[in-house]
Amino acid sequence: MNTASKLTLAMLALTLVGASAAQAQSANITATATVLTPLTLTGTANLAFGNVFPGINKTVAASDAASGRFTIAGNPGSQVSMTFTLPTNLTGAGTLAIASWTGEHNNTNTTGGTTFTPSAAPTLATLDAGTGNRFLFIGATVQPTVAQAAGAYTGTITLNVVYTGL
């Protein structure tokens, strides 16, 4: 290393040493998040077939007064995904087949609106931009056999709803 280079390094070292007194400085930022309103689901009416005659199918349409009903409440304007766990039979004094599920959903809590087929596959809906509500109406058909045992039959319909993030 020549003399000039040594001189340069020495001067640089002096510069660095001169600036090396330990000292601390701090700064702040803020972590922020906005949490949406948690979803609330309410089963508001049972799907009621009433009296059923052996050997005669009976259908309750989603638009009927006897349809099953749910209310979803959440963040206004957010999209939700709805899935159902549906029985294939009602149980009582034996089993009673149930099938041909139908559905409607809207923001007005009166029958009508968007039709859909309740199933384990997701159905998307958007909560009302003002109230954050969405109303669901469920229908189906029971298929009693000619030898269907008399008595009351019941089954559980489960709705699962999650935000999609949209």
Next chain:
Amino acid sequence: MDATQWLPTVLVGVALLAAPSALPAQSVTGIRNLTFGTVIPGVPTTVLQNDAARSGQFRIAGVIVRNVTISFTLPTAMNGPLGATMPITFSNTSAGFTTTFQPNTPFNPNTPYNETVWFSATITLGGRVNPSPTQRAGNYSANIIMTVIFL
């Protein structure tokens, strides 16, 4: 060696000596908040430290070359409406260090981190929030402090 050979080198040395007084004072600044945006109850949300828009960001400036120790005062919960809190965590790769000549290097913000700053450095910070399924709706926030010891 004649003067044409060594004089430029000496002048560079003199310039380096003069540089500290010409630079602004060394500084540590909070540049950008760590922003989780909209969070869904029951769904954890993660912001990566290299997220160009949502990660938190600090800047160290006003030095030529300096060894530093970087440490954070990190929250364990964010504060929301009516006293509600929401857990927030930081992993061992939730922070990133970038300086001249050195690309983004992840590090653990939970423990002090030693590095060398060349001229300036950018420190980015990500994190993860864990809202409960019944997390109260509303805006949440928490303060994050970064402390730099210039060695």
